[in-house]
Amino acid sequence: MTYPLPAPQTPFVLRRLQEADIPHVMTIERQVFPLSWSPGIFRYELRHNRFGYYLAIATTDERLPPLVGYGGIWLYLPEAHISTLAVHPQFQGLHLGAWLLAALLLHAARRGATEATLEVRVSNVGAQRLYTSFGFVVVGRRHRYYSDNGEDAYIMTLAPLELATIRQRFQREVRMVQERWHQRGKRLLAQRSEEPTP
Numbered sequence: 001m002t003y004p005l006p007a008p009q010t011p012f013v014l015r016r017l018q019e020a021d022i023p024h025v026m027t028i029e030r031q032v033f034p035l036s037w038s039p040g041i042f043r044y045e046l047r048h049n050r051f052g053y054y055l056a057i058a059t060t061d062e063r064l065p066p067l068v069g070y071g072g073i074w075l076y077l078p079e080a081h082i083s084t085l086a087v088h089p090q091f092q093g094l095h096l097g098a099w100l101l102a103a104l105l106l107h108a109a110r111r112g113a114t115e116a117t118l119e120v121r122v123s124n125v126g127a128q129r130l131y132t133s134f135g136f137v138v139v140g141r142r143h144r145y146y147s148d149n150g151e152d153a154y155i156m157t158l159a160p161l162e163l164a165t166i167r168q169r170f171q172r173e174v175r176m177v178q179e180r181w182h183q184r185g186k187r188l189l190a191q192r193s194e195e196p197t198p
């Protein structure tokens with residue numbers, strides 16, 4: 001895949017996550033995860049983890065935050081493990097998460113991964129729906145996996161991870177992002193312009 005890759009007729013561009021993005025990542029990270037990664041973890045992942053691969057969704061409209069989503073995988077071939085996935089709260093529901101996930105899995109499949117895994121909070125029904133729609137199934141449970149509230153994690157797996165299938169899904173997700181932006185973009189921009197500037 002050649003990045004940056006825009007979703008045509010939208011302000012969204014998929015590209016590699018960079019160290020300079022970390023402050024914007026943290027703005028989202030702190031809002032969406034009860035146990036957020038620190039800037040140092042992201043720095044380590046981007047600088048040193050040779051198994052890691054990270055993507056971001058940046059924007060081209062200055063009325064929007066510079067970054068609205070990011071995600072990563074660890075490639076331990078033949079397995080790809082989703083290490084993180086997040087979308088800015090105001091931009092959820094636009095299929096940006098699905099676009100990111102498809103892009104990560106596409107990269108993994110191209111590199112030869114045949115199976116994808118992840119952990120997700122048992123209460124995180126929204127994320128589970130997303131994963132299920134890609135074919136992930138629950139294969140196990142890690143007890144008291146999350147230290148903030150002692151919640152369990154489901155282990156979910158997608159196997160086999162097929163290149164042709166995930167390529168089609170990726171193309172479909174670009175179209176879904178375009179469609180959702182067409183439906184909701186104007187309202188979102190109007191809402192943002194009404195917000196007081198900090």
Ligand SMILES: CC(C)(COP(=O)(O)OP(=O)(O)OC[C@H]1O[C@@H](n2cnc3c(N)ncnc32)[C@H](O)[C@@H]1OP(=O)(O)O)[C@@H](O)C(=O)NCCC(=O)NCCS
Nearest residue numbers: 032085086087092093094095096097098120126127129130
């Ligand atoms: C999970 C997350 C990444 C999903 O991103 P998103 O851009 O909001 O989701 P998408 O718009 O791509 O959703 C695609 C599909 O997944 C399912 N889905 C995603 N979020 C959902 C929710 N909250 N409730 C129900 N279904 C949901 C739906 O089937 C949806 O398709 P539809 O809108 O056409 O019905 C995002 O909600 C997020 O950042 N959550 C907080 C962090 C987090 O939980 N990350 C995952 C950790 S394992």
